[in-house]
Amino acid sequence: MKGNLAANASPRVLLYSHDTYGLGHLRRSRALATAITQADSRISALILTGSPVAGRFSFPDNVDHIRLPGVTKTLDGNYESERLGLHIDETTALRAGLIKATVEHFDPDVLIVDKEPTGFRGELLPALEWLKLKRKAHLILGLRDVLDEPNVLAAEWARKGAVEAAERYYDETWVYGLRSIYDPTAGLELTQEFRDKMTFTGYLQREAFSDDEPPSEPYILVTPGGGGDGAGMVDLVLCAYEADPDLSPRALLVYGPFLSGEVRADFEARVAKLDGRVHAVGFDSRMETLMQGAQGIVSMGGYNTFCEVLSFDKPVVIVPRTRPRMEQHIRASRAESLGLVRMLDERRDGFTPEAMIAAIRGIPHQPKPSGAFVPGLLDGLNVVSERTLAMLGLSEPNTKPQTQGVA
Structure with a gap:
């Protein structure tokens, strides 16, 4: 059963970022992991990502990443293995096995899943089921402010079984935006119980590296x-x-x-x-x-x-x-x-x-x-960090200077 950690425990946060294309999911997960670990230095955060450029990014203290075998989208809208030459079903099965093994060995106290309730092609489901049975981790679905047009999103989530997965597995949903700008779940047939557990955090504020200088010319x-x-x-x-x-x-x-x-x-x-x-x-x-x-x-x-x-x-x-x-x-x-x-x-x-x-x-x-004054516009990282600390029972944050800052 989920519960608070002892004050001297070393809590663990796992972030899943499927990253079949682009940089958005990885960069969002990296920002969240950085804010959470900087809020309390006892926390360790691990990012599971499929991004092919994950190795080009630096990560702060207490944050690391595991690179899943990459996939890429073909011109006809299907997917294929990025490098391995495997059939996409084999690649997905390999990724699913690595995800489940990571979950079992890292044994997170909090899992934050970016955007896809079931993961890429359902690869997250075995790990979610394991965590659900163990009943230790807090399972969080994190959504950006806008996913797609409501009718398009509803058809996509129905095809993926995403509504059922969201209702079955997740304890809370964090929307990294403001309801006044957009509700990404508009058009989805979600229960009121699910919607009552949604938090609109505000957008995720970023900071520059303190030791870097931008170009001097305008x-x-x-x-x-x-x-x-x-x-x-x-x-x-x-x-x-x-x-x-x-x-x-x-x-x-x-x-x-x-x-x-x-x-x-x-x-x-x-x-x-x-x-x-x-x-x-x-x-x-x-x-x-x-x-x-x-x-x-x-x-x-x-x-x-x-x-x-x-x-x-x-x-x-x-x-x-x-x-x-x-x-x-x-x-x-x-x-x-x-x-x-x-x-x-x-x-x-x-x-x-x-x-x-x-x-x-x-x-x-x-x-x-x-x-344009918009209340709570950039509160996202603070809201996420405070909520994570509360779930972990860390009422008295323990911080230390970071040797590497990542926005």
Whole structure:
């Protein structure tokens, strides 16, 4: 039966992040693990992740990660093993076995599952069943603020058996956003008992590395997140600088690790002709520092980027994707209506060089997010840390200086 830990115990938090694509799930889990372990140095946190770039990130004291065999999405929407050459069923079974073995040996007191109640292709179910039978761990489902359109999400969760799993296994649900902006479970047929155990935490505030310095020359930061689906936005920014030789300030473009090599080579050739007005790099694990130093930001509308622009209070122009999910467009449109961001909408504004030029030129005159007062906007990490300590029975936090800080 779940219970409080003794004051001298070493509590353990396990975070599951399936990460079949992109950086969002891993970065969110890393932020949560960091905040929880910094709230009390007795806590150890372990992240299970499928991200192929997990090894490029640093982790603070008391936080480590296990890399699951990777999978990748094919053009027809199916999945295949990233490297092993195994059938996807074999890869999923291998991942499921590793997850269950980790759960049995790490024996967590708290499990925080990111977004997918059953895990990738149901791989989490054996571990959830084991934990449910043992009745020791607090099982938490963590959801970002927006998942997808309600009807699309309802069909997806029905296909995956996610509603049944959410109701059966999880003790609480944490939504890393605000109900006033969006309820990610809208359209799902969840019981009132489940909804009564939902907490809207607020967004997850980020901080820059204290020992890093951003570039000294004025710049706007251009980031497509992981980059795998950001070629269109990058192309639009480059078109703007190509069309207007007086467009300033200069742009610092971070492609992201998943932009294809062929597409990037074409972009590099175009950047080289812009006489230093655009500087491009492939990947930087310390994006928080670059955001802190920027005059403004042009980005896609992913969850982590949204948290960062709010945290560093930067004027931002969001260019949301609308395929395969409407998630980014929903988030950006709600945030724009509150005065937090400006959105470049394909239907309203057009994805043209002229529209991007106007958006970039407008950044210095655009209000910062702090100009729109939204109560509890960035309380997420504090709420999560306090709730975790309460579940663990750690009423008197025990902290120590961190040798490595990770936002």
